[in-house]
Amino acid sequence: MSPGGEPLIRVRDLAKRFSLDAGLFAGSSREVWALNGVSLTLLREETYGLVGESGSGKTTLARALVQLVPHTFGRIEYFPPPDRARPRLVEPWEITRREPEALRFFRSDVKYVFQDPSSSLDPRMSVLRVLTAGARYGARYPGAGRARERALELIGAVGLREADAGRRPSELSGGQRQRVSLARALLGNPAALICDEVVSALDASIRGQILNLLVDLKRRFKLTLVFIAHDLGVVSYMADRIGVMYGGELMEEAGAERLARAPLHPYSRLLYDSATGSGAIRAPAGDPFNPMRPPRGCPFSGRCPLARELCRRERPELREIEPGHRVACHFAERRA
Numbered sequence: 001m002s003p004g005g006e007p008l009i010r011v012r013d014l015a016k017r018f019s020l021d022a023g024l025f026a027g028s029s030r031e032v033w034a035l036n037g038v039s040l041t042l043l044r045e046e047t048y049g050l051v052g053e054s055g056s057g058k059t060t061l062a063r064a065l066v067q068l069v070p071h072t073f074g075r076i077e078y079f080p081p082p083d084r085a086r087p088r089l090v091e092p093w094e095i096t097r098r099e100p101e102a103l104r105f106f107r108s109d110v111k112y113v114f115q116d117p118s119s120s121l122d123p124r125m126s127v128l129r130v131l132t133a134g135a136r137y138g139a140r141y142p143g144a145g146r147a148r149e150r151a152l153e154l155i156g157a158v159g160l161r162e163a164d165a166g167r168r169p170s171e172l173s174g175g176q177r178q179r180v181s182l183a184r185a186l187l188g189n190p191a192a193l194i195c196d197e198v199v200s201a202l203d204a205s206i207r208g209q210i211l212n213l214l215v216d217l218k219r220r221f222k223l224t225l226v227f228i229a230h231d232l233g234v235v236s237y238m239a240d241r242i243g244v245m246y247g248g249e250l251m252e253e254a255g256a257e258r259l260a261r262a263p264l265h266p267y268s269r270l271l272y273d274s275a276t277g278s279g280a281i282r283a284p285a286g287d288p289f290n291p292m293r294p295p296r297g298c299p300f301s302g303r304c305p306l307a308r309e310l311c312r313r314e315r316p317e318l319r320e321i322e323p324g325h326r327v328a329c330h331f332a333e334r335r336a
Contacts, residue, residue, distance in 0.1 A: 005043050006043060006044045006079070007041050007042070007043060007044070007079050008042050008043060008044045008078070008079055008081075008191060008192060008224050009041070009042040009065065009076065009077070009078055009079070009110070009192070009224075010040075010041045010042075010075075010076075010077040010079070010092065011038060011039055011040050011041070011042075011061075011065070011074070011075070011076055011077075012039050012074055012075040012076075012077070013037045013038070013039055013073070013074040013075070014035055014037070014038045014039070014061070014064060014071050014073075014074035014075070014076065015033075015035050015036055015037055015038075015071065015072045015073050015074050016033075016034045016035040016060055016064055016069060016071050016072050016248075017031045017032065017033055017034065017072045018031065018032045018034055019031055020032060020292075030292055031292070032291045032292055033247075033248050033291045033292075033294045034057055034060040034248050034291065035057050035060055035061055035064065035071070035072075035248045035249075036247070036248045036249050036294065036299075037074070037249065038057070038061055038074070038245075038248070038249065038250050039250070039318065040243060040250060040253065042192070042224055042226065043224070044081070044191075044224055045218075045222055045223065045224055046224060046225075046240045046241065047218065047224075047225040047226075047227055047238050047239045047240050047241075048224075048225070048226050048227070048239060048240070048241050048242075048243065049227045049228075049229070049235035049236075049238060049239030049241070049242040049243070049256065050062070050226065050227070050228045050229075050235075050242075050243050050245060051228075051229065051230070051232060051235050051242060051243075051244055051245070051271065052244060052245035052246055052271075053230070053246075053271075054230075055289075055291070056245040056246050056247065056248070057245050057246075057247070057248035057249070058228045058245050059196055059197075059228065060248070061245070062112070062194045062196055062226060062228055063112070064076075065095075065110065065194060065226070066106070066107055066110055066112055066194065067095065067097065067103060067107075068112065070097060075094060075096075076094070076095040076096070077092035077093065077094055077095070078092055078093040078095055078102070078106050078109070078110075079091060079092045079093075080093065080105075080109065080191070081191055084105070084109055084191065086101070086102075086105060088101070089101065089102050089105075093105075093106060104139045105139045105140070107138075107139070108138045108139040108140045108188050108190065109140075109190050109191045109192065110190060110191065110192045110193075110194065111185035111186075111188070111190045111192070111193050111194070112185070112193075112194045112196065113178075113181050113182060113185050113193055113194065113195045113196065113198050114181065114196055114198075115196055115197040115198060115200060115201060116201060117169070117174070117177035117178050117180065117181040118169065118174075118177060120181060121169040121177060121180060121181065121184075122169070123168060123169055123170050124168070125168065125169075126165065126166050126167065126168060127155070127160075127164055127165050127166070127167055127168070127169070127172075127180055128148070128151055128152075128155075128165040128166065130169065130180060130184060131147075131151035131154065131155075131180070131183055131184050131187055132144070132147045132148060132151050132187070134184065135147050135187045135188055138188045140188050140189065141188070142188075147187065150187055151165070151183070151187060152165060154183040154186050154187060155183060157183070157186070157217070157220070158179040158180075158182050158183045158186075158213060158217070159179055159209075159213060160176060160179055160180070160183070164176070173206075174201065174202055174203075174206065175202055175203075175206035175209065175210060178198060178199075178202065178210055179210070179213070181198075182213070182214075182217065186217065186221065189221070190223070191223070191224060192223060192224035192225070192226065193223055193224075193225050193226070194225075194226040194228075195214065195225060195226065195227050195228065196228045197228055197229060197230070198210065198214075199211060199229070199234065200229065200230065200231075207234075211234065211237065211238060214227075214238070215238070225238070227239055232260075232271060232272060235256070236256050236257075236259075236260050239256045240255065240256060241253065241254065241255055241256060241324075242254065242255075242256050242259050244259070244263075244265065244267065244268045244271065246267050246289065246299055246300050247289040247291070247294065247299025247300065248291065248294075248299070249299055249318075249328065250318055250326075250328065251265045251267050251268060251300065251327070251328050251329075252264060252265040252267075252268045252325075252326065252327045252328065252329075253318075253325070253326045253327075254324060254325040254326070255324055255325075258324075258325060260272065264321060264325070264327045264329065264332045265300075265327050265328065265329050265332065266300065266304045266305060266306055266329065267300045267303075267304070288302070288303065289302065289303075295312065296312070296313060296314075296315070297310070297311050297312045297313050297314050297315050297316075298311045298312070298315060298316050298328070298329070298330075306331065308330070308331075310330050311330060314330070316328045316329050316330045319332075321333065
């Protein structure tokens with residue numbers, strides 16, 4: 001956890017619903033609940049891990065943070081470090097499309113690193129141009145000369161050679177392309193990186209190198225990381241705190257060591273118990289969550305081995321069971 005535990009981003013009751021075309025004869029449109037009332041706080045210079053099976057809402061939450069997916073309701077508040085404050089913006093900044101200046105500077109301070117670098121790097125550009133081209137539109141653009149100098153510095157910082165600056169992304173390996181993506185995200189000197197499955201497509205030997213690089217970059221540039229992965233072992237290695245998601249909701253949140261040692265939510269326990277030797281998550285048996293028909297109570301009640309009528313009838317509140325440990329379960333105290 002970061003020294004002092006000062007907040008960087010606070011999310012309150014964040015929800016996202018996607019409308020689906022119902023068809024000519026359906027009579028009415030339908031909605032998919034991708035997020036349903038997520039609340040959490042990201043602390044300065046910590047690594048916050050997000051885990052959960054596919055469709056749990058991890059990526060939607062991450063993209064909603066930077067408004068790549070605008071949220072339906074809820075609040076996102078940003079507490080800029082002192083060197084990033086803006087006189088005309090009252091702190092904390094509320095990140096909505098109604099405050100374009102706040103959103104513009106927020107997107108310069110919080111950068112998104114995608115799973116597949118091949119789809120986010122222009123194959124026609126050299127690595128140097130990839131790093132500097134997008135920076136021109138950032139709120140904290142340092143100017144062409146300084147951007148070039150900074151790009152060359154970052155090429156070395158992420159483990160690439162100076163000669164790689166003139167190569168195209170197609171000439172690089174998958175691990176090298178991900179290093180380029182990290183360098184591009186760091187060009188504007190951000191406060192945070194959102195790393196969405198950034199090692200899942202890499203070979204095991206390369207995966208460890210990128211993870212260690214992230215640890216080094218976080219320390220060197222005093223970054224906050226949001227680290228999303230399916231691999232519980234990787235998240236436990238990287239994260240200071242972990243949030244477990246299911247059905248678009250946060251089921252449990254605790255320090256990484258505490259959660260691995262003694263998870264309290266039935267879903268968290270099933271994830272850790274069912275992880276294979278590689279750490280990959282296997283979905284528990286039972287009736288899966290249907291985002292088009294979210295249950296009245298706990299979204300995990302259809303698969304929970306300990307589900308009671310109360311679980312199906314009433315949605316549990318995400319509450320603090322002990323300092324720093326929150327659980328959304330009616331019976332969490334009995335399992336503590």
